[in-house]
Amino acid sequence: MKLSFWLIDINPKIGGACCELWLWGIDQSGSRVLIIERNFNAYFYAVVEEGCDPSKTAAEIMNAYSSSILNAEVVERKFFGKPVQAIKICCKVATETVKLAKTLREFEGVKECLEDDIRVAMRYLIDNDVAPCAWYEMEAEEEEKKSSVRVDKVYDAKSIPKPLSQVEKPQLKTLSFSMISYSREGSPKPDRNPVVIISTVSGDGKEKQFIADDEKNDGPTLQGFIDYVCQFDPDIIVSFGANAKDWDYLIKRSHRLQRTFDVDRSKKEPHTSIYGHVSFTGIANVDLADFMDVFPEVKVKTLSNLAHYLGVMKNESGSEIEDVEFPDYWEDLKKREDLIKFSLNNARKIHISATLLLDFAMQLSNLVSLPLDHVMTAAVGFRVEWFLIKQTRKIGELIPRRIEQAYRPYAGGLVLSPKPGLHDNIAVLDFKSMYPNIMIRYNLSPDTYVAPEEPEPPAGVYETPEVKHRFRKAPPGFYKEALTYLIEVRGKIRVQMKKLNPTTVEYSVLDARQKAVKIITNAAYGYAGWIGARWYIKPVAEAASAWGRHTILSATHLAEKKGLTIIYGDTDSLFLTNETEKLIELKEKIGEDLGLEVEVGEVYKRIFFTEAKKRYAGLRDDDSLDIVGLEVMRGDWAQVAKEVQEHVLEIILKEQSPKNAVIFVRKVIAELKQRKIPFHDLIIWKTLTKAPEEYSIRAPHVEAAKMLKEKGWRLSGGDKVGYVVLSGKGRFHSRVKPYVFATYEEIDVDYYITNQIVPAAARILGFFKVTEKELSREETKESEEIKSLMDYV
DNA sequence: GCGTTCAATGTACCT
DNA sequence: ACAGGTACATTGAACGCG
Numbered sequence: 001m002k003l004s005f006w007l008i009d010i011n012p013k014i015g016g017a018c019c020e021l022w023l024w025g026i027d028q029s030g031s032r033v034l035i036i037e038r039n040f041n042a043y044f045y046a047v048v049e050e051g052c053d054p055s056k057t058a059a060e061i062m063n064a065y066s067s068s069i070l071n072a073e074v075v076e077r078k079f080f081g082k083p084v085q086a087i088k089i090c091c092k093v094a095t096e097t098v099k100l101a102k103t104l105r106e107f108e109g110v111k112e113c114l115e116d117d118i119r120v121a122m123r124y125l126i127d128n129d130v131a132p133c134a135w136y137e138m139e140a141e142e143e144e145k146k147s148s149v150r151v152d153k154v155y156d157a158k159s160i161p162k163p164l165s166q167v168e169k170p171q172l173k174t175l176s177f178s179m180i181s182y183s184r185e186g187s188p189k190p191d192r193n194p195v196v197i198i199s200t201v202s203g204d205g206k207e208k209q210f211i212a213d214d215e216k217n218d219g220p221t222l223q224g225f226i227d228y229v230c231q232f233d234p235d236i237i238v239s240f241g242a243n244a245k246d247w248d249y250l251i252k253r254s255h256r257l258q259r260t261f262d263v264d265r266s267k268k269e270p271h272t273s274i275y276g277h278v279s280f281t282g283i284a285n286v287d288l289a290d291f292m293d294v295f296p297e298v299k300v301k302t303l304s305n306l307a308h309y310l311g312v313m314k315n316e317s318g319s320e321i322e323d324v325e326f327p328d329y330w331e332d333l334k335k336r337e338d339l340i341k342f343s344l345n346n347a348r349k350i351h352i353s354a355t356l357l358l359d360f361a362m363q364l365s366n367l368v369s370l371p372l373d374h375v376m377t378a379a380v381g382f383r384v385e386w387f388l389i390k391q392t393r394k395i396g397e398l399i400p401r402r403i404e405q406a407y408r409p410y411a412g413g414l415v416l417s418p419k420p421g422l423h424d425n426i427a428v429l430d431f432k433s434m435y436p437n438i439m440i441r442y443n444l445s446p447d448t449y450v451a452p453e454e455p456e457p458p459a460g461v462y463e464t465p466e467v468k469h470r471f472r473k474a475p476p477g478f479y480k481e482a483l484t485y486l487i488e489v490r491g492k493i494r495v496q497m498k499k500l501n502p503t504t505v506e507y508s509v510l511d512a513r514q515k516a517v518k519i520i521t522n523a524a525y526g527y528a529g530w531i532g533a534r535w536y537i538k539p540v541a542e543a544a545s546a547w548g549r550h551t552i553l554s555a556t557h558l559a560e561k562k563g564l565t566i567i568y569g570d571t572d573s574l575f576l577t578n579e580t581e582k583l584i585e586l587k588e589k590i591g592e593d594l595g596l597e598v599e600v601g602e603v604y605k606r607i608f609f610t611e612a613k614k615r616y617a618g619l620r621d622d623d624s625l626d627i628v629g630l631e632v633m634r635g636d637w638a639q640v641a642k643e644v645q646e647h648v649l650e651i652i653l654k655e656q657s658p659k660n661a662v663i664f665v666r667k668v669i670a671e672l673k674q675r676k677i678p679f680h681d682l683i684i685w686k687t688l689t690k691a692p693e694e695y696s697i698r699a700p701h702v703e704a705a706k707m708l709k710e711k712g713w714r715l716s717g718g719d720k721v722g723y724v725v726l727s728g729k730g731r732f733h734s735r736v737k738p739y740v741f742a743t744y745e746e747i748d749v750d751y752y753i754t755n756q757i758v759p760a761a762a763r764i765l766g767f768f769k770v771t772e773k774e775l776s777r778e779e780t781k782e783s784e785e786i787k788s789l790m791d792y793v
Numbered sequence: 794g795c796g797t798t799c800a801a802t803g804t805a806c807c808t
Numbered sequence: 809a810c811a812g813g814t815a816c817a818t819t820g821a822a823c824g825c826g
Contacts, residue, residue, distance in 0.1 A: 296806090299805095379809050379810080380809090380810050381809060381810045382809080382810095383810095384810070409812075410811090410812080411812075411813095412808090412811065412812030412813060413807090413808060413811090413812065413813065414813090415807085415808085415813060415814070430808095434808090435808095435811090522810095523810050523811095524810085525810080525811065526810030526811040526812095527810050527811085528810085528811085529810075529811045529812085530809080530810045530811070531809090532809050532810085533810080541810095541811065541812095544811095545811080545812075570807065570808055570813090570814095571807080571808045571812095571813085572808065573808075612814080612815060612816090613807085613813080613814060613815080614806070614807045614808085614813080614814055614815070615806090615807090615814090615815070628806090628807070629805095629806060629807060629814085629815080630806095631816095633805090633806070633807095634804090634805060634806070635804095635805070635806095636804065636805065636817095686803090686804065686805090687803095687804070687805085689803075689804075695802090695803090696801095696802075696819095697801085697802060697803080697818080697819050697820075698818095698819075698820095699802085699803070699804095699818070699819075700818085701803095701804090702803095731819090732818075732819090733818085733819085755817085759816095759817090794825105794826095795824105795825090795826100796823105796824090796825090797822100797823080797824080797825100798821105798822080798823075798824095799820100799821095799822085799823100800819105800820095800821090800822100801818105801819080801820085801821100802817100802818085802819075802820100803816100803817090803818085803819095804815105804816090804817090805814100805815090805816095806813100806814080806815080806816105807812105807813080807814080807815105808811100808812095808813090
């Protein structure tokens, strides 16, 4: 019979010699289905030495390893663009490709073995052009339901899935959860600390909490949660930070209580899989913490910051409870209610955030073919790589092995020195997707690179400026194909979106799709220069940046010829005097001469630069500020300093009055001296890049981290530490404390004045000859002259 | 012993 | 575990001085 289904997940089921692929999905009627593919064989390629007879080698291999090989077929493939003869070797046991390939690398006549490291589930998806999070149709025969799996129907696959055009996703059952453990000794540990609250919110809005009666027995809490998950049977389970903490905790805690955390659809416990994530058979485990790199604007990667950024649950305030306060809240029966509510609110935040983020994750999963529960945990490089693997499959390029490479730096983008001061009416000219378009324009690709010792190909070559790398002009390389496809698809999506009402489901799905496409497009250049890339060829990345420098430099010359003044430029942008006619001419000329498209991006009524690159503030036409690179944008400055700087910039750009700015700064300083500035605005956050003990210098955030550790809080590389500066004697780093342990009384107000507010303000006002000393003065005296702006322009 | 100088270290940002 | 270019604070050793 014909079966239509939406693919959620795929996993290999390996038992003995046979390999089954389990496809988990939802059919048109909403039934949860498991489709079992029993006829897909894992394979790899043995590339034959030049001058060897591939048929003969294939026969010899077949003879020598008949017990493990199903068949060995001679095929024509390409490797880095060069035709090769290869033997496609199908293995009897799916997990043995790596072992067999290793052996065959030593085989007479075999030059190299490739693609043995492609796991069978991904192999199936790639070879059959099947991607998760989409509808398919296939021939399948219903078979007897297994008691070992939690699905409505089980099928035996009789064909390869064929894509259906249906866009809407099925009704997915999502379950969001958040948990709190009780520990008096810092970070909770499953061997000693119970899980006291678990809160869940299901996709249909049903809220449920599992709460321990007291901290001595969390057995019922856990069991209640386990039973509920099994009964609810989610397609997607959503959390914030569970991959790093909760799953392991729940599993270990269950074991301690002689229970099994067997909640997945094969009635087993989740297992840790590749890319350091936790895999549930048949269920997509989505951890919103893995989305945080999509939002670099959110500096401290917490659930509440994410929710706030997304505009989720705006109206609640002051209900934050810090980890260190959990035991106090739990022990006090009155405050316990607040903790329980806090936990439920966390689950709600996860649930609502998930509704805003899942479409994007599904589109990305579908675009690169990584299953939904892998795609956000996979690093950017791997997402790009799987997308490229899909492309190369179509053109017969063999997938290189990942080889350990030595790091060799190369020159990147060109940054022009800004003209310091205030400028009126400035337009920013941006090259559209500069690196992707350069790679397309000059056919930069791993399979088009012509090494120095190689002869020039018939179609000729593009030779890179400065670095003189050569790339064949034709035929197109697979980067060109892939990037052209991505840019075209995004263009089409955006055209479609313009015809739609932005509140429709279709619009938001398309928006998610175009975001996914954009991310992969923009990451392709970085991928090319990444030493971990399978297709790492340094000249490809080096050529792209060299063409980039050539392009922007040529553009500056053209702009100057037109009589435009260049204020600043960085990599693919030029800040120019906004003279409409000349800009239109320039855009055209750039298109003609350089073969790349530019567009006017931001237009500023007024813009301010210091002497520093990558730092400026512009005033847009609608009077909004665009602040770039300055302290305002940084996560490692106290909020009070950032707000002061922002307001100073506003005064400078709008009123052009350094005097008013100085008065304002002094007002805030006075407030701080009276401790009227909120405590939270004094916290400084810094990332721990390694374990605290590994630092060679005594840095403040490291010292604060050590204090947290002493109290039992676990910290490691990647964690952010929030600290405040206290008064007292001794070196700076000995005067800091984690903010959760500090009181306002201890705060060294002078530090915040001298090292935060004043420098942040002086960064801007220094240009107007206002000194730090002047800023630090307490009051503005009647007699005092603050030079007016006009004295300096 | 104390203040100054400067390279090294560390973090975060921009495109 | 996508790239290189850049700014800046703080540390800590070297240095100069008396």
